[in-house]
Amino acid sequence: MNMEIIKFAKDFKKLDNDNFSTIRVHDRYNEGEIYLVKTPTKTFKARLMAKDYSKLKDIPNRFLMEDTDTTTYYKAMAQLKEFYPDINPSTEVVNLFFTKKIHQRRC
Numbered sequence: 001m002n003m004e005i006i007k008f009a010k011d012f013k014k015l016d017n018d019n020f021s022t023i024r025v026h027d028r029y030n031e032g033e034i035y036l037v038k039t040p041t042k043t044f045k046a047r048l049m050a051k052d053y054s055k056l057k058d059i060p061n062r063f064l065m066e067d068t069d070t071t072t073y074y075k076a077m078a079q080l081k082e083f084y085p086d087i088n089p090s091t092e093v094v095n096l097f098f099t100k101k102i103h104q105r106r107c
Contacts, residue, residue, distance in 0.1 A: 057089035
């Protein structure tokens with residue numbers, strides 16, 4: 001069975017943490033599944049612990065800036081537009097919450 005991949009275009013600081021999140025426009029991820037996380041310089045496994053949906057404008061600025069490694073709301077929006085050119089404050093997004101702490105299930 002092939003493991004699904006989630007790609008990051010940069011080595012975001014958040015990916016150094018045991019728990020991290022990401023904002024995506026397309027929801028193709030399943031809670032509880034383990035994904036292969038790929039960045040330009042790293043590859044590791046992480047389990048999707050939770051996800052929720054919101055409009056981009058309803059996400060706190062701090063969360064947006066942490067997600068994009070930026071220091072202002074405007075820089076965060078510019079970063080998101082690099083990946084999703086049509087994104088705007090009313091865009092519905094999915095917030096994905098991952099952990100690197102993967103516990104093997106016993107049979």
